[in-house]
Amino acid sequence: MRILILIRLSARSVGRNLRRSVLTAAAMVVGLALLILSRALADGTHEQWIDSAVALGVGHVAIQAPGYLETRKLEDRLDAPAAERAVEAVDALFEPALLRAWVPRLSVGGLASSASSALPVQILGVDPALEPSFSALQDRLEEGRYLEPGDRLQAFVGVELARRLELEVGSRFVLTAQTATGDVQGQLVRVVGIFRTAIPEMDEGLIHIPIETAQGWLEAPGAVTGVAMMLETSEATDLAITRLEAALGGDDGLDVLGWEETSPELADAIRIDDVGDYIFHTILFAIVALAILNSVMMAVLGRRREFGILQAMGLTGPETGFVVFFEGLFVTAASGFFGVILGYAVTWGFFGDGLDFSALMDSDMSFSGTIIDPVIYPTFSIDQILVSVYSIVIIGTLASIYPALRATRFDVAEAMKFDR
Amino acid sequence: MTNHDGIELAVRTEDLWKIYEQEPKDVVAVGGLSLEIERGDFVAMAGPSGSGKTTVLNLLGGLTQASRGRIWVGNEELSALDGKQLARLRLEQIGFVFQAYNLLPVLTALENAEFTLLLRGVPARERHERVMALFDEIGLGDLADRRPGKLSGGQQQRVAVARAVVGNPALVLADEPTANLDSATSTALLDIMERLNRELETTFIFSTHDPRVMERARRLITLVDGRVEQDERRAPARLGA
Numbered sequence: 001m002r003i004l005i006l007i008r009l010s011a012r013s014v015g016r017n018l019r020r021s022v023l024t025a026a027a028m029v030v031g032l033a034l035l036i037l038s039r040a041l042a043d044g045t046h047e048q049w050i051d052s053a054v055a056l057g058v059g060h061v062a063i064q065a066p067g068y069l070e071t072r073k074l075e076d077r078l079d080a081p082a083a084e085r086a087v088e089a090v091d092a093l094f095e096p097a098l099l100r101a102w103v104p105r106l107s108v109g110g111l112a113s114s115a116s117s118a119l120p121v122q123i124l125g126v127d128p129a130l131e132p133s134f135s136a137l138q139d140r141l142e143e144g145r146y147l148e149p150g151d152r153l154q155a156f157v158g159v160e161l162a163r164r165l166e167l168e169v170g171s172r173f174v175l176t177a178q179t180a181t182g183d184v185q186g187q188l189v190r191v192v193g194i195f196r197t198a199i200p201e202m203d204e205g206l207i208h209i210p211i212e213t214a215q216g217w218l219e220a221p222g223a224v225t226g227v228a229m230m231l232e233t234s235e236a237t238d239l240a241i242t243r244l245e246a247a248l249g250g251d252d253g254l255d256v257l258g259w260e261e262t263s264p265e266l267a268d269a270i271r272i273d274d275v276g277d278y279i280f281h282t283i284l285f286a287i288v289a290l291a292i293l294n295s296v297m298m299a300v301l302g303r304r305r306e307f308g309i310l311q312a313m314g315l316t317g318p319e320t321g322f323v324v325f326f327e328g329l330f331v332t333a334a335s336g337f338f339g340v341i342l343g344y345a346v347t348w349g350f351f352g353d354g355l356d357f358s359a360l361m362d363s364d365m366s367f368s369g370t371i372i373d374p375v376i377y378p379t380f381s382i383d384q385i386l387v388s389v390y391s392i393v394i395i396g397t398l399a400s401i402y403p404a405l406r407a408t409r410f411d412v413a414e415a416m417k418f419d420r
Numbered sequence: 421m422t423n424h425d426g427i428e429l430a431v432r433t434e435d436l437w438k439i440y441e442q443e444p445k446d447v448v449a450v451g452g453l454s455l456e457i458e459r460g461d462f463v464a465m466a467g468p469s470g471s472g473k474t475t476v477l478n479l480l481g482g483l484t485q486a487s488r489g490r491i492w493v494g495n496e497e498l499s500a501l502d503g504k505q506l507a508r509l510r511l512e513q514i515g516f517v518f519q520a521y522n523l524l525p526v527l528t529a530l531e532n533a534e535f536t537l538l539l540r541g542v543p544a545r546e547r548h549e550r551v552m553a554l555f556d557e558i559g560l561g562d563l564a565d566r567r568p569g570k571l572s573g574g575q576q577q578r579v580a581v582a583r584a585v586v587g588n589p590a591l592v593l594a595d596e597p598t599a600n601l602d603s604a605t606s607t608a609l610l611d612i613m614e615r616l617n618r619e620l621e622t623t624f625i626f627s628t629h630d631p632r633v634m635e636r637a638r639r640l641i642t643l644v645d646g647r648v649e650q651d652e653r654r655a656p657a658r659l660g661a
Contacts, residue, residue: 005538009526016526016567309522312483313583314511314539316504413475413484416522 006319009310010326014334017299024295025335031288032339032392033346035281039388040347040378041355042277046270047379049372050234050259053266055136056197059102059228060259061240063089063248068225069257074108074180080222082253087227089254092247098240101134101230103127106214106223110177112157112207114165121161121205123175125214134230137195137208144169144193151210154192158203162194169194175207180220187217234259235381285395292399296328300403307407308415321408328400335396336389343388347378421495423456427657429492430591430623431457431480436489438475438646449475451646453489457639458657459590460621462614464628464637472646473627477593480625481514482506494590511539515584515622519596521576523568523583529575530555530564533582540587554582558612574605581609585616591623592616598630606632621658 014021054060063086068076078086083104093099106125111118128147132138138146142159155175157167167173169191176186189209197203215221231240237258244256260267300307307320315323358374421429438450450472457463465473478484479491482498491498496509515536516522523532533555534547542550555561558578568576577597584592592613598606614636616622626633634640638655641648 002539012531013526305522306524308483309524311507312481312510312516312522313536314507316507318503319507411484413478416483416518416520 002319003322006315006322007326010323011330013323014327014330020295020299021331021334024292024299025331025338027288027291027295028332028335028392028396029339029342031284031291031395032335032388033343034284035388035391036340036343036384037347037351037378038277038280038284039384040343040380041351041376042273043381043384044377044379046273047234048377049266049270052136052373053263054230054234054259055134056199056202057228057259058105058226058262059134060231060234060237061229061244062226062257062262063229063244064226064255064257065253066255069255069262072107072109074178074218074220074225077106077180077220077223077225078227078254079220083222083224083227085248085251086224086254089244089247090227090229092243093229093231093240098231098236098243099229100232101130103130103134103228104211104224105226105228106211106218106220107225108177108214108218110175112161112165112173112175114167114171114173116166117164119161119164119205121175121207123177123207123209123214125211125218126208127211131208134228137197137202137206138193140195140197142194142196144191146193147208147210151192152213153187153189154210155189156193156195156208157191158206159194159196160200160203161205161207162191164204167191167194175209175217177218179218180223183219185217185219187213189213281391285391288392289395289399292328292396293402296324296331296400296403297406299327300324300407304410304415305417307410308412311410311412312416317408317410320410321404324407325400325404328396328404332393332396332400336392339392340385340389344380348380351376351378421492428459429456430459430461430494431455431625432492433480434490436476436479436491437487438472438479438484439487449646450479450486453646453648455641455648457623457625459623460617460658461639462617462624462637462657463639463641464626464634465641465643466628466634467643467649471643473643474595475646476643477595477625477627480591481516481593482510511536512587513590515587515589515592517577517580517584517592517594517597519599521568521573521580521600523576523579525568528565528567529560529571529579532568532579533586535583536587550586551582554586558582558608573600574602577601577605578609581612585613585622588620589622591625594624594626596628596630597626598628598633603632606630610636 065076065078087104090102104127108123110121110123112121126147128151129149132146147154147156162168165173171191172188174186174188176184179185215223231237241256241258248254310320311317354375354377356375421432423429433453433455436450436453440447440449453476465476467473479486480493493509494513498506501509530551533551537547537550552561552564555564560575560578563571563575597609610632613624617624628634638657640652640654642650
């Protein structure tokens, strides 16, 4: 009952000292809005990195043979029955839909030789019908075309490889690799298209050929080195892994791997970037907390007489502190509400079409198999709102405690003398 | 609480001191004050500025702690009470009127006046009726919804008096209540307080420089340097007693 009176008194004080309340709230509203903007852009950046990496790599989730991740050797492949089981397991991701695309792949390290030179390369056998819906490589076409269903001896090569081997669309060259039986065999292919990714390792050393050609040449009929899956969002990765593992029923011959395992450098880069963000947010919060503390403290010191009156009328010191504390909570709650609105209005109003850094950076920037897009698109998530609001509530609450404690410790008679 | 003669007391102090420690020399605001104030009395404390009048009222109201000595209000010895008990005593037994009105700026006149009733848990309807009856009597009926900033000094002080007396406390401590008021308003307020004193036997203790207050007091205590210089009984403590 008494607590309700204190709450009402606090609400009254906040509502009827609107200018003071708005000034106190302003720091929190702006801080929260900045936090939301910063988080949305950081998450958007990370999502873009992941999208880029998985589209050029092995997807958000991959099913591989145990050991393949470390050896990358053909002997650690999924033979035809295992590959079929892996493909059947992909069905687990269709309902409800987590899956954007999936592809079987057969990958082997080998040598590409032309009349002029020979270079080590990674040869990727792909399904020309499925691959375009998965890989971003065909979007990076420099010349010619991507593989198509019905192709047999066609190859899609990187621009740097073509330059060094002096190849052009229509040129023939030989791929040599150790087959599944241990023999070394060559395969003549013809350049059908040339790509440019801005990732040197890819442009210099990646070749796509039809998977059936690769399986025949490498004497591994029906085999794959992995089934790669692209999800609707990277956030679904853990759920997808759980479902796939359940669908595979603990099959020892099949490993389900998330992008953090298949692209550990990218995962590390995101973690490092997150640490930077956390430091920035901590500094931001410290500034916001000090601003709140300052505003609430000034309000408390300027209202000593008022708190003296409350105690003269029969409130205890702690109850007076509660009035101040509840005022802080009310201002925090209102700030949380308006901060979220402002944050999302600014984020999507001003940056919904992306924050363009192309004037500041090379459009061909890349790291760890990821192409850096100079345009950052903000990403929305409930987690962002919850974390931001929790953070601001904690900051607001903590920043209200000290002024509340001060309000409990006035000498009432002295406080009543205090001139505003 | 009664004295040696069996007379019921509202307030009693015994060797009461209030010393403010400061450089280069401590200031003695109240020095060894021993007083007995009968229940239902109408007492004025006079004296020059700095004589300790306000400090005595603050000590009696438990708003500040004595350096030494003891104080009883009703049957409660203040030094034996913790903060919560002291707050309850102020809420239930003491009404304050301050020279500077000291209304809560965020509340309306009505809300200010009913605040102690609210804290006591009096139902809203009864609070409203009691305050409005008092407001009508002191000419504030039309101003109940105004906040203090929209009231004149006299109106604010009337609200402050209403707040002090609406809960029918046993003791009202009034610190220079007429200092900022015109003659007519002062007279009206004193009339109200005198009536409450007469009808409800509420004990009033004023600190004042105002001759109009001193004239009406039935006991006039003159303080100088925190000590009683003169204590003059002009009429029986309780009218009709």
